[in-house]
Amino acid sequence: MTLAARDLSVANRLTDVFLDLHSGEITAICGPNGAGKSTLLQVLAGLIEPVGGTVCLNEQPLAGIAPRERARAIGYLPQTPEIAWDVPVRRLVELGRMPHGDARSGPVEAALAALDLTHLAGRRTQSLSGGETARVLLARVLAAEPRWILADEPLAALDLAHQLALLHHLRAAADAGAGVVLVLHDLALAMNHADRVVVLDGGRVAADGRCEDALDHRVIERVWNVGARWVGDPGQRALIVT
Amino acid sequence: MTRPVPVLLAALAIAVPLSLLAGRVWVDPWSGPNAALILGELRLPRAVLALVVGAGLGGAGAAMQGYLRNPLADPGLFGIAPGAALGAVAALWFGHAVSAWLLPLCALIGAGGAMALLALIAGRSGGIALFTLAGLMVASLAGALTALAISLAPNAFAMETIVMWLNGALTDRGWPEVWLAAPLVLAGVGLLRAAGPALDALTLGEAVARSLGMNPRRLLWLLVLGTGLTVGAVTAVAGIIGFVGLIVPHLVRPLTDQRPSQLIVPSALAGALLVLAADSLVRVLPLMTELRLGIALSLLGAPFFLGLLLKMRRGAL
Numbered sequence: 001m002t003l004a005a006r007d008l009s010v011a012n013r014l015t016d017v018f019l020d021l022h023s024g025e026i027t028a029i030c031g032p033n034g035a036g037k038s039t040l041l042q043v044l045a046g047l048i049e050p051v052g053g054t055v056c057l058n059e060q061p062l063a064g065i066a067p068r069e070r071a072r073a074i075g076y077l078p079q080t081p082e083i084a085w086d087v088p089v090r091r092l093v094e095l096g097r098m099p100h101g102d103a104r105s106g107p108v109e110a111a112l113a114a115l116d117l118t119h120l121a122g123r124r125t126q127s128l129s130g131g132e133t134a135r136v137l138l139a140r141v142l143a144a145e146p147r148w149i150l151a152d153e154p155l156a157a158l159d160l161a162h163q164l165a166l167l168h169h170l171r172a173a174a175d176a177g178a179g180v181v182l183v184l185h186d187l188a189l190a191m192n193h194a195d196r197v198v199v200l201d202g203g204r205v206a207a208d209g210r211c212e213d214a215l216d217h218r219v220i221e222r223v224w225n226v227g228a229r230w231v232g233d234p235g236q237r238a239l240i241v242t
Numbered sequence: 243m244t245r246p247v248p249v250l251l252a253a254l255a256i257a258v259p260l261s262l263l264a265g266r267v268w269v270d271p272w273s274g275p276n277a278a279l280i281l282g283e284l285r286l287p288r289a290v291l292a293l294v295v296g297a298g299l300g301g302a303g304a305a306m307q308g309y310l311r312n313p314l315a316d317p318g319l320f321g322i323a324p325g326a327a328l329g330a331v332a333a334l335w336f337g338h339a340v341s342a343w344l345l346p347l348c349a350l351i352g353a354g355g356a357m358a359l360l361a362l363i364a365g366r367s368g369g370i371a372l373f374t375l376a377g378l379m380v381a382s383l384a385g386a387l388t389a390l391a392i393s394l395a396p397n398a399f400a401m402e403t404i405v406m407w408l409n410g411a412l413t414d415r416g417w418p419e420v421w422l423a424a425p426l427v428l429a430g431v432g433l434l435r436a437a438g439p440a441l442d443a444l445t446l447g448e449a450v451a452r453s454l455g456m457n458p459r460r461l462l463w464l465l466v467l468g469t470g471l472t473v474g475a476v477t478a479v480a481g482i483i484g485f486v487g488l489i490v491p492h493l494v495r496p497l498t499d500q501r502p503s504q505l506i507v508p509s510a511l512a513g514a515l516l517v518l519a520a521d522s523l524v525r526v527l528p529l530m531t532e533l534r535l536g537i538a539l540s541l542l543g544a545p546f547f548l549g550l551l552l553k554m555r556r557g558a559l
Contacts, residue, residue, distance in 0.1 A: 083445060084447075
């Protein structure tokens with residue numbers, strides 16, 4: 001299954017973006033502030049209509065797919081968390097089942113367990129810490145069992161242990177056939193945990209490919225304007241900024 | 243059924259018979275045929291109308307607060323009540339209020355006009371910000387035209403009638419008003435209830451709600467029609483009655499799991515209870531003339547609103 005961007009343009013934010021994303025992979029979208037990462041994710045999720053170009057899900061234009069069908073296929077987690085009402089954790093995670101029109105307990109319990117939230121299921125969301133809230137919001141995405149998981153900075157509010165646990169779970173989802181697309185600021189996390197990296201700069205694709213190629217120190221120097229080198233073995237690399 | 247529903251139904255089962263007995267003169271229902279006439283033809287329709295009015299305002303308030311994700315939202319802000327009031331004022335201005343049906347019908351036409359304007363401006367995009375601004379614009383326009391009508395009233399009597407009507411009351415209302423408003427309010431609350439799942443999704447913000455398959459245009463239409471029918475019908479038969487839509491969802495919210503869908507029916511029931519109690523209160527107050535229901539609820543609502551603002555300032559809301 002593929003999620004493809006064909007010649008995407010969004011006024012002042014994205015220009016001529018071509019991408020072919022594959023299920024079973026974790027793709028990291030990286031780039032400096034204002035590069036268009038969140039915009040690209042929202043266009044891929046069908047939430048922003050591009051000025052030019054199309055997004056296709058399995059060769060079918062996203063704009064032509066019914067909203068509920070699209071919602072069953074693509075789960076989206078925004079960068080800025082928003083919970084307007086102090087609902088219990090379980091009820092919030094159940095919202096993920098809305099595209100399916102059910103509140104099946106199986107996927108909800110599985111999502112709660114995957115993010116170590118079972119013991120918090122009865123708590124009100126406003127009593128949670130920032131990290132717990134971030135996990136609850138991600139559990140809502142997982143409860144829908146989407147074929148594509150599009151998450152904008154899902155690790156930003158998590159402590160180290162929960163970052164690794166979440167990445168482990170996303171890897172399991174990808175191994176089970178889901179496509180995972182993450183906006184990541186931490187280049188080391190992208191290098192060590194993604195299968196593929198797309199680097200955006202000024203709304204254009206600056207690099208796209210295997211992590212070692214797309215996050216090569218020359219790309220980092222050109223896009224982020226900092227000198228950098230990778231140390232360590234594959235899968236355990238650390239970035240030294242010079 | 244959610245938890246507060248049985249409690250509210252039980253409270254209504256107690257409040258309705260009490261309100262039938264209450265008034266400037268307390269009526270013994272077994273005292274003779276006059277008592278039966280007073281209860282059946284005066285107090286019962288008034289009590290039923292209070293239930294209908296409160297249910298409409300409470301349900302619409304809960305839906306609006308869910309839609310705007312703002313606990314300070316009130317259905318009156320969105321131009322439908324001012325639109326209905328303008329229609330009614332036009333009927334009074336032209337002296338067409340002689341028929342029991344004409345004034346509420348004109349008010350419903352006014353509410354329909356406000357709904358059409360709202361839908362025309364915001365219906366295509368379905369955006370919440372545009373809807374709010376469109377509502378404020380419609381409310382402002384209808385308010386200005388109502389003020390113009392009052393200032394140009396043909397005589398002092400017409401002006402007094404308009405001002406009194408605008409203050410909102412259930413005095414001298416009967417079964418015709420009940421038959422007019424009840425089906426519309428029921429249909430309106432039904433439409434708002436149908437919007438419940440989409441309102442729940444909006445808890446997580448507009449973008450996430452759309453990613454969950456929420457159709458913003460369908461939701462906006464459900465809300466415009468639902469609020470239009472409830473608030474339009476209520477204003478048509480009772481005039482402007484404020485604060486119920488604001489206060490009631492606040493009182494009920496702590497009794498629910500706070501999902502907007504779970505708040506609409508309990509708010510309708512609690513609104514019915516509040517308006518019934520307030521209307522019974524204005525009847526028994528020992529004043530020269532009966533206190534207008536709209537004024538009484540505003541007097542109750544203003545300090546409540548202030549309390550909410552203070553709570554919000556402390557960050558507890």
